[in-house]
Amino acid sequence: MSIEKKLKKPVASFILLTNIIFLPLFFLVGTIKILGFPTWVFDLARCISAWxxxxxxxxxxxxxxxxxxxxxxxKNKFKTKIKLTVILSVCMIQLALFMIILFLIMNKREVESIFTISSWGMLFYYFFRNLLSGPLGEELGWRGFAQVELQKRFSPLKASIIIGFWWGLWHLPMWLTTGYWGMDLIIYILSFMISIISTSIIMAAFYNLNQNLIIPIIVHQFFNFYIGLINGNLIHLITYNAIFYLTAAIIIIIINPKKVLYGMNVPSINNEKEYRI
Structure with a gap:
């Protein structure tokens, strides 16, 4: 019987292949948009690219x-019993951040309507479209595999920063389609990276408290959902997100340093002594 050879650098291989798969899908999404296909076709293609x-x-x-x-x-990623306290904590933190950002945008009075959604039907459609793309499409690989795998070698904090950086960089093609140039683009990219690395830290902290993939899925869902609800200057929105998600991440580290700095003990599946990124 032949034995399959293990990858020497599984996380690096995963990140590389993720980008190789994503790029043509991203260009397909752009082509669909340019050619004026129906909205549902564009949304479907975007969801597929997120996977x-x-x-x-x-x-x-x-x-x-x-x-x-x-x-x-x-299946194993969802088998751990979900802790209600963890779910409530995640939801309340992100709701509080959303309300703060909403208040700041409202005070700027940049637009007539503060929300991007005008009906309950559109709200539900937006919620589930968002859920089917980023949160469900990304978390198995980035958190369910890469985060846990890196924690065999690094602390949850360091692992989440590494994953957050590469997860953020995976969005690079999207940055180039924002229409921003010069200083605006620099501010957007820096704010985006701070936001996403901070969110990665928050995900890791709560995922280590309750090892069920539902936790990072919820964090990801509300991160995308809330910012998409607010109708305001995108530079202001992403900057506020960066400031407040970073603040939340720092507070979480201060409140529970042992769990974030040391986290769960992740045994190597094959009991190997060495591990390479």
Whole structure:
């Protein structure tokens, strides 16, 4: 019986393949937009492109975990009983951040309507469209695999910063389609990276408290959902997000340093002594 050879650098391979898969899908989304296809076709293509990390992880799975079942791996990510206190904490923190940012944007009076959604039907559509793309499409690979895998070698804090950086950089093609140039683009990119690394830290902290993939999915969902609800200057929105999510991440580290700095003990599946990124 032949034994499949394990990848020497599974996380690096995952990140590389994720980007390789994403780029053509991103260009497909852009082409659909330019050619004026119906909105539902554009939304479907965008959702599919967001799943590039899951596609990459599924392709590499047998090379990372030889002899194991991909379906069983996914099931195990949701088998831990969800703690109500963790869910409530995540929801309340992000709701508080949303309300603060909303208040600041309202005071600027930049637009007539403060919300981007004009009906309950559109609100529900936006919520579930958002859920099916980023949160459900990205978290299995980035948090369910990469975050946990890096914690075999690094602290949850360091692992989350590394993952947050590469997760943020994965969005690079999107930055170039914002229409911003010069200083505005620099501010946008810096704010985006601070926001996403801070969110990655928050995800890691709560994921270590309750090892169920539902937790980072919820954090991701509300991060995207709330900022998309507010109708305001995008530079202001992303800057406020950066400031307040970074503040929340720092407070979480201060409140629970042991869990963030040391976290859960993640055993190597094959009890190997060495691990390479």
């Amino acid at each position: 590039s990390s899951t596609f990459a992880f599924a392709i590499l799975f047998k090379k990372i975990f030889p002899g194991q079942s991909f379906i069983d791996f996914v």
